[in-house]
Structure formats: structure tokens, C-alpha cells
Amino acid sequence: MRALSIAATGMDAQQMRVEVISNNLANMSTTAYNARRAEFADLHYQQVSRAGTINASDGTVLPTGVQLGLGVRAAAVTMHVAQGSLRATGGELDLAIEGNGYLEIALPSGQAGYTRDGALKRGGDGQILTSDGYALVPDITIPADARSLSVNAQGEVYAYFSDEVEPQLMGQITLADFTNEKGLEAIGGNLFLETEASGPPVIGTAGEDGLGTFRQGYLEDSSIDAVREMTELIEAQRGYELNAKVITAADQMLAATTQIR
Incomplete structure (x- = not known):
């Protein structure tokens, strides 16, 4: 039957x-x-x-x-x-993305990973890392004597030093966008990999070409x-x-x- x-x-x-x-x-x-x-x-x-x-x-x-x-x-x-709501954390390396875009991460395998989890950390050598210890791309290293950090909406990272009035530019965090976000392969740890379905990443500056902007001291909640x-x-x-x-x-x-x- x-x-x-x-x-x-x-x-x-x-x-x-x-x-x-x-x-x-x-x-x-x-x-x-x-x-x-x-x-x-x-x-x-x-x-x-x-x-x-x-x-x-x-x-x-x-x-x-x-x-x-x-x-x-x-x-x-x-x-x-969908864009999740933003939650204030006060962390100087907590970065929420308002709008489109993913952070690029260097994986141990040599592949590039992508994430919207902006809970970044400072490694022992000053390198900016994810919570799992993967390096941010492009690589940005903060000197040990930097007393505080500031990240603007475009992703420029500034470090403040005790003996200087003006901050120093340490680097700029870029964003990656995809033609088809739904085609990304989820591998856990809030990370995604590029696939044929997603198309290649388009790397750009936050706030330009349809990419979102950064909010320092915030994290994006789930949707x-x-x-x-x-x-x-x-x-x-x-x-x-x-x-x-x-x-x-x-x-x-x-x-x-x-x-x-």
C-alpha cells in the first residue's frame, strides 16, 4: 500500500x-x-x-x-x-555591522572564512583575532602600549597612546559582500565559506558600494x-x-x- x-x-x-x-x-x-x-x-x-x-x-x-x-x-x-538588533556591550573591539557585509577571517587551512560576529579580541602579540583565535583580514596589530582603541564607521582603527594627543591609524577593517549570501557554506563557529553558489567575495570599504557600517561597542543579536x-x-x-x-x-x-x- x-x-x-x-x-x-x-x-x-x-x-x-x-x-x-x-x-x-x-x-x-x-x-x-x-x-x-x-x-x-x-x-x-x-x-x-x-x-x-x-x-x-x-x-x-x-x-x-x-x-x-x-x-x-x-x-x-x-x-x-535579516539584520539582528544591536546590543550595547561597551567593548572597544566589539563591532556590529549595520547593513550588508562580512568580516574576512584567515583560517588555519589557508582558506578565507567570513563572519558577522564582531566580538573581536586582542592576542598576546597585539594582533586582532576572533574569539576562536583566527586572525582578522587585513592583519592589524595593536602596540602593547596603546591605552585605548577607536574604530569609526568606515572601519579605521585608531590607537591612543599616553604620550601623544592625536591617535595613530593602525589599519582599516574591510568588509566582504556576496551576490548570493544564502549560498555561503556554514561551517560552525559563526563562520562561512565561499561556494560556487555564493559567488566570489567583493571586498570594499564600509559605507561604500552598498556595504554596511561599523558600530563600535555593539554586537548584533540573532534575528x-x-x-x-x-x-x-x-x-x-x-x-x-x-x-x-x-x-x-x-x-x-x-x-x-x-x-x-
Whole structure:
């Protein structure tokens, strides 16, 4: 009975949807996290009689035909790109991006990673690093005797020294943008990798060519809407239950068939 396998694909789909929602809720406090959405597509159809074919009995053309669907499959899990609210932290190397753009990170593998997590740190040698210890690109090193830092909206990093009135420019943080942000590959740790789907990064100065600007002393919160996630969780749970009921009904029909004498 096809209903058993069809309902099973529905249960698998709703289970995957719950897993995606679970990941979203688990990352409600993750800096700059964007919600993921599970998307589905119907499976192949069994063509019992094709629309437009000739009816053998009287020669007329069938207007619709008979097509029996075989269930559902996962089509994609896409990232819902949205700006999270900015939260004041007061950290001199906490940088929120207002608008489009990603920070470029040098990974140990030699690849370039990209992130919107602006919770930067100062390493033992003064190098600006991520929370996981990866170096920012372009490389910026702050002298040990710098008493404070200032980062303007364009990403220029200035250091203040005790024996000088005017600050010194240490470097400029750039931003990377992509044609298709949703095509980036998430690798964990708030990091993404370039893919064929995302297109190559376009590196530029903050505030120019459609790129966002920096806000020093702020971090971007996740864009998770808890109410929406809970609503979708209820829908997924009910969808799973309905497919389970179809399996129960199909089982009862098969049981009735076997009891025929």
C-alpha cells in the first residue's frame, strides 16, 4: 500500500523541520545568527493515465488524467538573511555591522572564512583575532602600549597612546559582500565559506558600494523570532501526527484485508 511509504516521507520531512527549528531556538543567543528555514518539494508522480492521451473507449482526450503523488522530499535548508538588533556591550573591539557585509577571517587551512560576529579580541602579540583565535583580514596589530582603541564607521582603527594627543591609524577593517549570501557554506563557529553558489567575495570599504557600517561597542543579536519558531514547531508537530495517523489508518485497512475469508 503506497499510503504507508508516502506517509513515512511526510513524517521524515516534519522531523527534519523540527530539527531545523530546534537549531534556530538553540542559537537564539548566538551573535549575528540568522534563522534557517526548511523547504520541501513533492516527489515523482505515478502516471496512471496521462492528461491529453486518447481514451481508448470512445477516442476522446483525457482532460486531466490520473497522477498519484509519491510523497515529499527536502529541497533545501535556506538562511533567512535579516539584520539582528544591536546590543550595547561597551567593548572597544566589539563591532556590529549595520547593513550588508562580512568580516574576512584567515583560517588555519589557508582558506578565507567570513563572519558577522564582531566580538573581536586582542592576542598576546597585539594582533586582532576572533574569539576562536583566527586572525582578522587585513592583519592589524595593536602596540602593547596603546591605552585605548577607536574604530569609526568606515572601519579605521585608531590607537591612543599616553604620550601623544592625536591617535595613530593602525589599519582599516574591510568588509566582504556576496551576490548570493544564502549560498555561503556554514561551517560552525559563526563562520562561512565561499561556494560556487555564493559567488566570489567583493571586498570594499564600509559605507561604500552598498556595504554596511561599523558600530563600535555593539554586537548584533540573532534575528530569531521566538514566537514564529514556536508557531512553526506546533505546525510541524501536528503535521507529524497527521502522517502518523495515515500510517495507522493504512495498517488498519491492511489488517481488514487479511481478515477477509
